Amino acid sequence: MTIEVLWERIKECEGQVFKQIRGGRFTYKVNGNTLILSRTNRSVPRSAFERALKKVPLENTVPVQNLQAPSYLYAILMDERIKKNEW
Numbered sequence: 549m550t551i552e553v554l555w556e557r558i559k560e561c562e563g564q565v566f567k568q569i570r571g572g573r574f575t576y577k578v579n580g581n582t583l584i585l586s587r588t589n590r591s592v593p594r595s596a597f598e599r600a601l602k603k604v605p606l607e608n609t610v611p612v613q614n615l616q617a618p619s620y621l622y623a624i625l626m627d628e629r630i631k632k633n634e635w
Contacts, residue, residue: 561627568620
């Protein structure tokens with residue numbers, strides 16, 4: 549899996565509802581190389597997904613705690629619409 553393929557999948561799911569590990573629901577918008585989250589004023593750069601991609605599959609948020617918005621990274625990367633049984 550490359551970051552280009554991952555980012556395309558993320559863009560395809562823009563506006564759809566995702567669920568965090570503790571049940572919080574959110575959507576996002578993609579603005580260039582940045583993901584804008586609906587539940588918080590935070591944004592997540594594409595580079596954070598690139599670093600997190602090296603750690604999939606994720607059992608929890610611990611492996612990505614050093615990155616921005618780890619619970620959102622987990623929710624997106626471990627969603628079936630994104631991973632498509634590839635990890």
